[in-house]
Amino acid sequence: MTTDTHKPDDPPTMHDVDKVGSLFVVYFVVLGLAVANILLAEFGHLGNLSLPVQLGIGTVQACLVAWYWMHMRRGDKVVTLTAVTALFFIFIFYVLVLADILTRWRAAI
Amino acid sequence: MSIVIADEPRVAAPPPPEPVVPRRNYLNTEYGVLSWLLTVDHKRIGILYLVSISAFFVVGGIAAGLVRLNLLSPTGAILTEDQYNRMFTAHGVVMLFLFLIPSIPAVFGNFFVPMMIGAKDLAFPKLNLASWYVFMIGAGFAVYAVLVGGIDTGWTLYPPYSSRSHTNVTPGVFGVFITGFSSIMTGLNIMVTIHKMRCPGMTWGRLPLFIWAMYATSFIQLLGTPVVAITLLLLLAERVGGVGIFDPAIGGDPVLYQHMFWFYSHPAVYIMIVPGMGVVSEILTCFSRKNIFGYKAIAWSSVGIAVVGFLVWAHHMYVAGIAYYSALLFSFLTMLVAVPSAIKVFNWLATLFRGSITFHAPMLYTLAFLVLFTVGGVTGLFLATLGTDIHLHDTYFVVAHFHFVMVGGMVLAYMAALHYWWPKMTGRMYSDFWSRASATIIFVGFFFTFVPQFVLGYHGMPRRYPNYPQEFQIYNVLSTAGASILGFGYLLPGIYLPLSLFFGVKSPANPWSATGLEWQCPSPPTTFNFDFVPVVVCGPYEYAIGVDQLGRGLPDPPGPGDAASPYRPVGPAGPIHKETEVVG
Structure with missing residues (x-):
């Protein structure tokens, strides 16, 4: 430690x-x-x-x-920034996938 | 900003003397197969990748040739329908995962990133060698899968069919899964190297644009590849273990697979094309003798593509059953990614404007890239638009668009890089005539191959179908004829480049009179690249004042009148003007 x-x-x-x-x-x-x-x-x-x-x-x-x-x-700060960036992109992935799944009941093409 | 046209070159500093050719370089410092298989030299590992992916390019090219031959006839000329499915899947899997993705990052990234930033090697040399071994193990699985029995799902491996297909999906998926780790290793290595190992004076604002492009590419590799690895692992869990994840028959959601797959695979397109854009920036400046126009715009547009490229994946899924509102959102986001790409194209054109352009093979390939990539990009907007994509989705229009970007863009950038840096990598010049001929033949063959496919697609011919109506035959015959020209064009470098190793005249250190640090090393370089610690004093493209990044003058390349030059017959055919204009 x-x-x-x-x-x-x-x-x-x-x-x-x-x-x-x-x-x-x-x-x-x-x-x-x-x-x-x-x-x-x-x-x-x-x-x-x-x-x-x-x-x-x-x-x-x-x-x-x-x-x-x-x-x-x-x-160091770059490593922390990298990790946070990865989380941010996972967040984007979740949000946009959920944006699809949660609105599918309305209509699809 | 003012532009001054100078009649005579203004030499800011005298060119350095030609460096003494060292007795030992990275090619002859050790001999034997083991010296290559156990090397940790970034240049040798780059060569290992070059040889490997060239072999895979041949395999994928043969598969493409068989697909095109089969389409000569409306009922299929040489293959059964099942064989046809396996053949286009083999073409896709091999070309994408085993050639395009590792091409520029693993070959030229490995070889030139350390040299261009003034370092002795990559940050993790052993990891670099491990990445090649991991790549070859994964490639072994994938090639086994597509050649022995084959896969009939298409390269996208969509479930539920890929969960149920009785073909070699499992080893194929496993192979692609493994090669992903190689991609992560390379991306990590290059990113750390750029952060930590730049020589004195090599600030972020002085990095060559190829380095910026490689940095952006590494960013995508590090963030995107783990997602596809997990996706493929889940697919294997469903296929082998019967866990219901994607197959609706056992409680899964097939659209979820598409979300996860394209979250990586669309940015993967930028893993393929962004390094090519970096190459184009290097070559355009050198062969137009101009400072790059809009350095910061091009550099940041690479990063912009890397970031925005992660937000657009569902444009592959408009008709897959995603929500209408979601499709609208992704259509809008996809439009955004055109902006940084267009910024690059406009800046390249501005760089060419009033340049002293010479048409050597690297430049011919680069100009072809500009034309073909622009066509590919613009037709991409047709597909990004929700309304038109309903009509064009899964037609040959998509195939043509994709090949304009990937082959017309990426493969030509790869060929440009190969011809630009070949003298540095091997210490030998290649045939000037045949290299120009090859670039021209490929350009012509490419148009014949893929322009008819736009017409086919617009008229509704679906992709991946072995049969088609009679009225489509003329376009398919044209396309196959073009593919044969294209194949011949690719064959030529496969002959004259290896021949140059034995019969090509020796290359000087800086045959193109370029400004980058890599040209300050002897050709071929020594094991540790530099005999001194380079100190960078200026930006990467100071062609206007005619100095390299060390502040030294640029040598004149040999011209046709230079009879004493030993490399006259195969070197550049005319003197490259050192300077035509000063921007300041």
Whole structure:
């Protein structure tokens, strides 16, 4: 894990290497969330809340992977910008696909 | 801005002496098959890609030839209907995924991006070699699929048919899935290299436009390719595992596949064409001896195409059952992407205006690109317009439009790049006469091949049909005749370029009197490109004052009167004026 004195713009040092233990902790947390999601799908009867809750769990998993395993927390501004750009394009994809699906009931050509 | 026409060239600085040809260069520093298969030199990897995709181009070209031959007769001349389906799919899969997408980025991007920004290699040399291996593994699957048994779905692999077809869809899809990773690796490598490895003085505003184009291309590769990878994986899950995702018979939505597929595959068109646009900017300035007109406009239009290109995918789906309002929205958005493309074309034309133009092979290919790409772009607007697309959708009009952009645009830009940089890559000049002849033959053959297809499509002949009414035969015969001319034109470089390796006279370091950094290396370059750290002092196209990016004067290329020149017979036929006008 990084030390408290480390700043994002500082060059990486040997102390920036993640400890194996911390990586495994993140791994098991991600696994645990996956199991929770599966159990929730099978046994949780949340009704309309089911989709947002499960997507929320998936988002937490993705953030953990990005933050720890992809080292986003140490990435410089260009790396952060790249990641945000990717999310932005996924957002565009979702919005425009939903724009089609949610208005199909009106008419198609 | 004022324009001054100068009668005599104004030399801002004396040209550098011809660099001593090093005893060792990247071609002869090591010998043997293993030295190539284990190399991490970006130039050698570029050559590996060149050889590989040339082979795939031949495979895809043969498939195209068989398709065209079959269409000589209204009932199919040589193939059964099933064979015909497999043949046009083979043509599409091989040409798109194994030739067009890797062509300029993997060959010339690998070879020239480091040299043009003054670097010794790409940022991740081993990743670069890995990308070639991944590409070849994926290509192996894809070629196996299309040649052994074949695929009959068309290159777009639309479900539900691709989920149910009994042909080799699974290995084909898997092959395309794997080659996508190669594309991501190359894009990542080039993007990091441009960010991190520019030499001193090579600011963003001094980058050659080819580099800007490669940067925009890498952006698309990095953002788009993962989406198609996931899409193909889902298709495999449905096909192999029976998971209902796209097939409505098991609860899927086939239009969802089209959304996901085209979210990548339309920007993939720009992966193919934007690097070609970069090549055109390099060659037009060099062979018209002009500073580029509208540097910033061209540079940012590459980025604009990369971004807006992601917003237009559903214009492929107007009649697939998407919502009317959605189709309207995508029609409008598609119009937007014409703007940056048009900006480029207008700036290129302005660059040519009052230039001292010489018609060597790279320039002939580039001028052909300008004409054909413009036709392809304008006919694209017919298809972007919702009303006309209802009539033209899935007809030969689309086939003609697509080939005008991809073959008339991209392949000719690839040929232009090959002829422009061949002396640098190999250290040899090729036949001036035959190269000009080839460019001319390809241009003529192209028109004969694809203009009749516009007529066919407008009159309603659908694409991918092996049979057609009698009245369409004349256009199909014309198209096939044109394809034979086109094939002959492509055959010529396949002869004179390899021959030049053995019989071509040696090329100087800067045979075209160009300004880019890559021409400051010897021909062929040494392993690490530069013997010194280049320091860039000016922009990439200072033809007006006649200096290269290091601030040194430009050499005069040899002319016909230069009898002492060893490369006179095959070099440029006339002296290129170093300067005709000063813009300032």
